[in-house]
Amino acid sequence: xPRKTVIAIVDDDQSVREALTSLVRSLGYVAMAFECAExxxxxxxxxxxxxxxxxxxxxxxxxxxxxxxxxxxxxxxxTILITAFPxxxxxxxxxxxxxxxxxxxxFSEDDLLACIRSxxxxxxxxxxxx
Amino acid sequence: LQQxxxxxxRLNRVMLLGEMTASIAHEVNQPIAAVVTNANAGLRWLGAxxxxxxxxxxxxxxxxxDGTRAGEVIGRIRALIKKVPPRRELLDIxxxxxxxxxxxxxxxxxxxxxxxxxxxxxxxxxxxxxxxxQQVMINLIIxxxxxxxxxxxxxxxxxxxxxxxxxxxVVVEVRDTGPGLDPKQFDRLFQSFYTTKPDGIGMGxxxxxxxxxxxxxxxxxxxxxxxxxxxxxxxxIDEKFKATPELSRP
Numbered sequence: 586x587p588r589k590t591v592i593a594i595v596d597d598d599q600s601v602r603e604a605l606t607s608l609v610r611s612l613g614y615v616a617m618a619f620e621c622a623e624x625x626x627x628x629x630x631x632x633x634x635x636x637x638x639x640x641x642x643x644x645x646x647x648x649x650x651x652x653x654x655x656x657x658x659x660x661x662x663x664t665i666l667i668t669a670f671p672x673x674x675x676x677x678x679x680x681x682x683x684x685x686x687x688x689x690x691x692f693s694e695d696d697l698l699a700c701i702r703s704x705x706x707x708x709x710x711x712x713x714x715x
Numbered sequence: 716l717q718q719x720x721x722x723x724x725r726l727n728r729v730m731l732l733g734e735m736t737a738s739i740a741h742e743v744n745q746p747i748a749a750v751v752t753n754a755n756a757g758l759r760w761l762g763a764x765x766x767x768x769x770x771x772x773x774x775x776x777x778x779x780x781d782g783t784r785a786g787e788v789i790g791r792i793r794a795l796i797k798k799v800p801p802r803r804e805l806l807d808i809x810x811x812x813x814x815x816x817x818x819x820x821x822x823x824x825x826x827x828x829x830x831x832x833x834x835x836x837x838x839x840x841x842x843x844x845x846x847x848x849q850q851v852m853i854n855l856i857i858x859x860x861x862x863x864x865x866x867x868x869x870x871x872x873x874x875x876x877x878x879x880x881x882x883x884x885v886v887v888e889v890r891d892t893g894p895g896l897d898p899k900q901f902d903r904l905f906q907s908f909y910t911t912k913p914d915g916i917g918m919g920x921x922x923x924x925x926x927x928x929x930x931x932x933x934x935x936x937x938x939x940x941x942x943x944x945x946x947x948x949x950x951x952i953d954e955k956f957k958a959t960p961e962l963s964r965p
Contacts, residue, residue: 600749600781607774608752611759669744690748694755 588633590709591615592701595625595639595651596667601690605638608694612701622646626654634662636704638697641668641675641687649679656683663704667692746785753777789921803842805953808885809834809877811845815852816875822857826864828871835878838885839956843930848950851923851934855889855946858919862893862944869893869942882957884932884949892943896936904936923948 592614596602602618609616617634619625623646625637637655639648646654652664666679669690676687686700757774760767816832823830856873863871872892880886896904905924920934927934932950939945 598745598749600746600777600784601752603777604749604752604756604774604781607770607777608756608759611756611763611770667748669748690744691751692748694752 589613589615590635590705591617591630591633593617593619593625593631593634593637593639593662595619595622595637595643595648597621597640597643601640601667608697609638612698614701622648622651622654625651631662632660635709636701637662637664638701639664639666641666641679642670649675649682649684652679652682652684665697665700665704742788743785746781746788749781750778750785753781802844802846804845805840806843806845806848808838808841808848808887808950811848812852812875812877812887815849815856818849819853819856819860822860823873826860826871828860828863828873830873830875832875833877838877838879839952841885841950842953843950847926847930851926851948852887852889854919854923855948858946859889859891859893859944863891866894880949884951887948887950889946889948890939890943891945892939895938895942896944898938901936905934 592609594602594605594609594616595618596605597620602620606616606618617625617628617630619628621643622639625631625634626646637651639651641648648664648666648668652661652666655661655664661683664684665686665688666684667688667690668675671687671689679687685704686696688696688700753774757771757778760770760774812832812834816830822828856875859873863869863873870892872890874888874890876888876890878886878888905920924934927948927950930950932948934949935947937945937947
């Protein structure tokens with residue numbers, strides 16, 4: 586059986602985390618939710634993750650720092666950043682660092698889906714993949 | 716120098732509304748984002764080949780919770796405004812408006828807006844918090860400028876009028892010649908989060924109306940003739956100055 590695509594959600598805001606988890610699951614993916622970036626980095630299931638959706642402003646490690654850490658670890662994961670407090674400098678900084686999307690909360694489902702799909706292979710994007 | 720410092724302090728307090736608006740945006744954006752995402756998820760669960768009622772129910776439950784949370788943030792802000800008791804002083808409303816017009820001059824010029832003021836002479840004094848009244852005025856004037864700047868054609872005339880409303884109230888009107896407002900919008904204009912601006916968050920008029928009401932006054936909107944919108948801001952006349960013999964209507 587093909588393994589389902591796993592998407593990690595990292596947001597310290599419980600409401601946003603729960604909502605995203607439900608949406609990601611309704612799209613046919615497996616969702617893994619984390620309260621902070623450190624928890625994802627520590628997780629042993631990290632290698633199964635195909636895409637990360639992370640908040641920018643979090644206590645401790647920010648979403649951009651998380652992305653940089655993943656890159657530095659030699660096992661980068663395509664990352665979508667979301668923020669309730671957008672600013673042009675952090676957006677540019679994030680995109681230069683290789684983040685695939687920088688979305689402002691509240692964001693549309695279409696935008697999020699486009700970001701997710703642009704980073705997954707066709708089989709993965711459909712929800713199942715290797 | 717003392718005067719300059721006082722002016723600066725006043726300007727800072729007026730600008731505080733702007734900063735407050737930014738932090739409100741942050742705090743209410745989280746639950747709003749969650750509501751939107753939950754609604755999307757709910758629709759997906761509902762539209763699945765085998766709709767998942769349990770997931771839909773949970774998503775709806777979270778929408779109720781998060782929507783309530785957003786409302787509570789606004790409630791706290793309203794309470795905050797009420798808690799700061801208006802620092803009432805006897806206020807010459809014309810003088811207060813003149814200062815605001817001075818503060819917004821750059822904006823009017825930058826947007827090629829022609830500003831006219833028509834002040835009634837000898838208006839009775841009102842007992843009001845100068846800064847809060849000026850915050851409302853700034854908000855109305857900036858709104859009017861933005862409404863007109865958004866429209867490509869037509870005149871850009873901003874008229875600020877002061878006068879007597881009735882035996883108990885003075886009134887300030889801010890009239891613009893922008894695209895005007897849909898009559899259906901009038902009721903919703905003053906609700907939190909309602910905005911017609913692409914980058915607005917819909918707090919300015921809600922806060923402004925709270926301020927007007929905390930003073931025992933009113934803030935309302937109506938169409939301007941032949942085009943645009945009129946915002947009317949009334950404030951009660953101080954008891955000592957009531958029953959002035961000559962009443963001039965705007």
